[in-house]
Amino acid sequence: MIDLSKPVSINWELNNICNLMCPQCTRNTVKDGVLQWTEKSLNNRDTSLEDFKTAFNNIDRVSHVAFYGTVSENVLSKDFFEINEFIINNETSVTTSTNGSIRPAKWWRELGKLYNSSKSSKLRKMVFCLDGLREELSLYRINASYDKIIENARAFIDAGGNAEWRMTVFKHNQHQIEEAEELARKYGFKHFCLQYSRRNDIEETFTYKDKSYELLPQDIWKEWEQIKKERNAYTEVGNINCRAQINNYTLVDFTSRVWPCCWLQNADWIVGDQKFYDDYFYDKSNNLLEKSLEEIMNNPFWDILQMSWDEKSSCLKACSSTCSFNENKIAAGFRVNVFDYE
Numbered sequence: 001m002i003d004l005s006k007p008v009s010i011n012w013e014l015n016n017i018c019n020l021m022c023p024q025c026t027r028n029t030v031k032d033g034v035l036q037w038t039e040k041s042l043n044n045r046d047t048s049l050e051d052f053k054t055a056f057n058n059i060d061r062v063s064h065v066a067f068y069g070t071v072s073e074n075v076l077s078k079d080f081f082e083i084n085e086f087i088i089n090n091e092t093s094v095t096t097s098t099n100g101s102i103r104p105a106k107w108w109r110e111l112g113k114l115y116n117s118s119k120s121s122k123l124r125k126m127v128f129c130l131d132g133l134r135e136e137l138s139l140y141r142i143n144a145s146y147d148k149i150i151e152n153a154r155a156f157i158d159a160g161g162n163a164e165w166r167m168t169v170f171k172h173n174q175h176q177i178e179e180a181e182e183l184a185r186k187y188g189f190k191h192f193c194l195q196y197s198r199r200n201d202i203e204e205t206f207t208y209k210d211k212s213y214e215l216l217p218q219d220i221w222k223e224w225e226q227i228k229k230e231r232n233a234y235t236e237v238g239n240i241n242c243r244a245q246i247n248n249y250t251l252v253d254f255t256s257r258v259w260p261c262c263w264l265q266n267a268d269w270i271v272g273d274q275k276f277y278d279d280y281f282y283d284k285s286n287n288l289l290e291k292s293l294e295e296i297m298n299n300p301f302w303d304i305l306q307m308s309w310d311e312k313s314s315c316l317k318a319c320s321s322t323c324s325f326n327e328n329k330i331a332a333g334f335r336v337n338v339f340d341y342e
């Protein structure tokens, strides 16, 4: 499935911890009109520096570590700073996505220095997910403080860190795009991009801690909303462009288990669909604390997964809806770079 003779890019989820309640995040759901966690078992797992080193060394060559996060805010990992030091000392590039509304500005200053360090020439980037300005930010990023994120991002940038402002566009923040772009330039972000949500809409109003919310999709790019709906309903096969395979990447979760990608990671919602997935799901030994990546890739799961894409009867829904439908159009459209100075 991936080519182990080449360096591998890893999407690494260090923990299952987060301080926010973004309504469309995989962590959360709206049930009976109330925003809540999808499952009870969250905010209780973390990867120590020691375990990270063991897991990292069990992969032959790592080209890039991405702390993108599926159910996590990786920056909240206790050893996040030291883990990044280790990665950079290993001449490996790193990208992190963060809500930024955590840790003091002085910590971010130190991280900015580290990301600017001349110890390695490899790319390092911090993506601040700033979905709007002032009070509007917290209409999606529930529990976040706009002022705190800006203070932290500026401390990181002023210390030399390479930062991106990434803005997911909703109805409630679409009027702020130009102002956000201006501020991003003024504060020294090197990149500014707009992200159009691919997630299912939340059709009902909901409450969280006695406050009422309504999350409406953006309407400045109407065609996108139509494409999004069609894509989410798509179940055909035969045209799979597996992004994990194309980019030679794989995902390591907060227990150091290895998965093809974030859509198939610990996906209990697809258990019962295909036996090959169930077998892999319940076999907890495929983790980088006990085995090398090469040993894990010898599990028949990886070959069967590839074969499963040819037939509707065997293809996992995540593969068909995520990596089949009009994928080029989707990939090109959903994230739009507004400026890029590097």
Ligand SMILES: C[S@@+](CC[C@H](N)C(=O)[O-])C[C@H]1O[C@@H](n2cnc3c(N)ncnc32)[C@H](O)[C@@H]1O
Pocket: 018, 022, 024, 025, 026, 068, 069, 070, 071, 072, 073, 074, 097, 098, 099, 129, 166, 168, 195, 196, 197, 198, 199
């Ligand atoms: C699940 S978050 C985890 C990382 C970190 N906690 C954060 O929020 O940046 C990973 C990515 O999902 C994106 N994301 C969250 N909600 C989204 C939505 N409704 N539509 C599109 N992307 C979304 C974030 O912008 C972020 O880049």
Ligand code: SF4
Pocket: 018, 019, 020, 021, 022, 025, 026, 027, 069, 070, 071, 072, 073, 099
């Ligand atoms: S900050 Fe990231 S991980 Fe946390 S709830 Fe929001 S999208 Fe999910």
Ligand code: SF4
Pocket: 240, 241, 242, 243, 244, 245, 260, 261, 262, 263, 264, 318, 319, 320, 322, 323
């Ligand atoms: S969802 Fe399936 S096809 Fe897409 S990246 Fe993951 S494993 Fe590959």
